[in-house]
Amino acid sequence: MWVLWILLLTGNFITESWSLDVSHLSVTYGQQLSITMMSVTDKLEFTSVNKEQSYIIWSRNAQPKKGKVISSGEENHFVIKSVTFDDQGNYTQWNLWGKVGSVHLVKVLSKRRIQGCVPGKNLSISMDGLSKDDVKLQFFGKDFNLTLVEHGLPVGNNQFGYWGRIHITSKSIQVLIVDGSDVGKYILSDHENNTVTIIILSMFNCELQPTQLKRIHGQQLIIKLPIWYKKLEFSSEKEKQSVLWPSCAQHTRKYVKGSGYKRQFIINPVTYNDQGTYTRWNYRDQVSSVFKLEVFTATHIKDCEDGKTFTISLDGLAKEDVTLLFTNEDSNITLVEHGLPVNNSHNHFSERIQVTSSDIQVLNIGVSDMGNYTLTDHEGRKVKVITPHFVYKAKPLLALLLLLLIPALICCCYGDKIYKKCTRSTTTTAASTTMSAVKTENQNPLLADKKKPKAPAGRTPVKQSPAQK
Numbered sequence: 001m002w003v004l005w006i007l008l009l010t011g012n013f014i015t016e017s018w019s020l021d022v023s024h025l026s027v028t029y030g031q032q033l034s035i036t037m038m039s040v041t042d043k044l045e046f047t048s049v050n051k052e053q054s055y056i057i058w059s060r061n062a063q064p065k066k067g068k069v070i071s072s073g074e075e076n077h078f079v080i081k082s083v084t085f086d087d088q089g090n091y092t093q094w095n096l097w098g099k100v101g102s103v104h105l106v107k108v109l110s111k112r113r114i115q116g117c118v119p120g121k122n123l124s125i126s127m128d129g130l131s132k133d134d135v136k137l138q139f140f141g142k143d144f145n146l147t148l149v150e151h152g153l154p155v156g157n158n159q160f161g162y163w164g165r166i167h168i169t170s171k172s173i174q175v176l177i178v179d180g181s182d183v184g185k186y187i188l189s190d191h192e193n194n195t196v197t198i199i200i201l202s203m204f205n206c207e208l209q210p211t212q213l214k215r216i217h218g219q220q221l222i223i224k225l226p227i228w229y230k231k232l233e234f235s236s237e238k239e240k241q242s243v244l245w246p247s248c249a250q251h252t253r254k255y256v257k258g259s260g261y262k263r264q265f266i267i268n269p270v271t272y273n274d275q276g277t278y279t280r281w282n283y284r285d286q287v288s289s290v291f292k293l294e295v296f297t298a299t300h301i302k303d304c305e306d307g308k309t310f311t312i313s314l315d316g317l318a319k320e321d322v323t324l325l326f327t328n329e330d331s332n333i334t335l336v337e338h339g340l341p342v343n344n345s346h347n348h349f350s351e352r353i354q355v356t357s358s359d360i361q362v363l364n365i366g367v368s369d370m371g372n373y374t375l376t377d378h379e380g381r382k383v384k385v386i387t388p389h390f391v392y393k394a395k396p397l398l399a400l401l402l403l404l405l406i407p408a409l410i411c412c413c414y415g416d417k418i419y420k421k422c423t424r425s426t427t428t429t430a431a432s433t434t435m436s437a438v439k440t441e442n443q444n445p446l447l448a449d450k451k452k453p454k455a456p457a458g459r460t461p462v463k464q465s466p467a468q469k
């Protein structure tokens, strides 16, 4: 009884001496709004900022019409988890005596973000729960202002300099591959023109950093050229700036593939002459990105077979420009000079080197040709070092020689017994690829030939002479 009496007294005291408790609350869009309710509050009334709406959100005997009332200990809090502009207005607490206890003037602020422009990265702007059809995105730059998205449509894509760079998903808007010319203010607003988000893309970090590219001679280089790029230029120490694309020059090694977003500039294979700087220009005639290509010597180990032709691709170099050098512990021999085989009767490669427009061939390669084959271009730059690796395969000729000598003797001694054994083993698949010479001993061709007179196709032991090829 006393408690109630005091409560009533203090209640009266508060309302009368403090008159009205007015507080201003600013909440950033999407953040939580929390209003502490006085213990004597009977109901909470909301009046929207334009006074179009006014209703009791919560009273002691009803569920809240928006938000939630959360009790923690003695206190009650009215909470809206994620505010929108619709929540702006006055929140009035009426006390048990039918008087206004407090008013919270709630203002919703735009979100703000300052972001350094990192060239080549996407700028992503969240729609913050807005329906896609309601959003508008405007750009305010140093040189121009532009609406990029309206009613959820990427209208900016029709503009020079954007050409498809505005991507909209259900949750965000992306401006693809930004560069210095995209620096400025981006304003996202809802269907009532309320500014939801302000993003300032700053020049900070925006200096163009060349991207270092490394390729091994003969590899492929791809530079993406989506529709929003206007031009690709190349320069090197020896060559001043030249336009690679768009260009009418026909080139088998350098070409453009695909269209639209998927357009690519390809160099295949890459040579030392492609070393240098590649510059992509946008439709605002600004450099959008820079690539620096460095080319390295290729070193390969390449399988080859004794007696076969060993080919060394020129990887796009002109035949007249190449030199081929052979080195091992015992010798240094120039095999090809300016695309012509070097005629030196002193070396064991004599007559065995052929040059075509795309490769160099070492005919009838043998174990004595083991070493490194170094291809250099017209400026003496080492293009590649190829080391043959001999893979031993079933050699009918070698087998014949071996078998003529050894098993012939054995056959004489063991006669029929061996004959049976030999014929049985020849029926098993003898064409397997990497068979050791030892294994072929079981296939005495003299004996086998009695049953199978024809040698299997392609295995005829003919020594290749250069004249044949």
Ligand SMILES: *[C@@H]1O[C@H](CO)[C@@H](O)[C@H](O)[C@H]1NC(C)=O
Binding pocket: 022, 047, 048, 049, 050, 051, 089, 090, 103, 105
């Ligand atoms: C909100 O309350 C303040 C102070 O009582 C008043 O001046 C203002 O007109 C009110 N606004 C609305 C939308 O009711």
Ligand SMILES: *[C@@H]1O[C@H](CO)[C@@H](O)[C@H](O)[C@H]1NC(C)=O
Binding pocket: 120, 121, 122, 167, 174, 176, 177
């Ligand atoms: C930019 O966005 C596009 C499309 O969503 C995506 O394919 C690409 O990988 C993104 N690029 C970067 C650098 O994040």
Ligand SMILES: *[C@@H]1O[C@H](CO)[C@@H](O)[C@H](O)[C@H]1NC(C)=O
Binding pocket: 140, 141, 142, 143, 144, 145
């Ligand atoms: C862009 O809009 C801003 C604000 O409305 C204005 O001050 C500025 O002059 C405009 N800039 C251009 C280039 O039109």
Ligand SMILES: *[C@@H]1O[C@H](CO)[C@@H](O)[C@H](O)[C@H]1NC(C)=O
Binding pocket: 191, 192, 193
């Ligand atoms: C929003 O602004 C545009 C132009 O700035 C105007 O045409 C439109 O009526 C405004 N919409 C609302 C809901 O205020």
Ligand SMILES: *[C@@H]1O[C@H](CO)[C@@H](O)[C@H](O)[C@H]1NC(C)=O
Binding pocket: 299, 327, 328, 329, 371, 372, 385, 387
């Ligand atoms: C051949 O080239 C390899 C790899 O480049 C190198 O390690 C090796 O020493 C070279 N051998 C000769 C004989 O030059």
Ligand SMILES: *[C@@H]1O[C@H](CO)[C@@H](O)[C@H](O)[C@H]1NC(C)=O
Binding pocket: 327, 328, 329, 330, 331, 332
């Ligand atoms: C091959 O040439 C290199 C470099 O000119 C030299 O160091 C090496 O001794 C030479 N080898 C032979 C076997 O002549």
Ligand SMILES: *[C@@H]1O[C@H](CO)[C@@H](O)[C@H](O)[C@H]1NC(C)=O
Binding pocket: 337, 340, 341, 342, 343
């Ligand atoms: C080597 O001989 C071939 C054919 O005889 C000839 O075509 C070639 O020009 C000669 N090479 C050199 C470097 O003289």
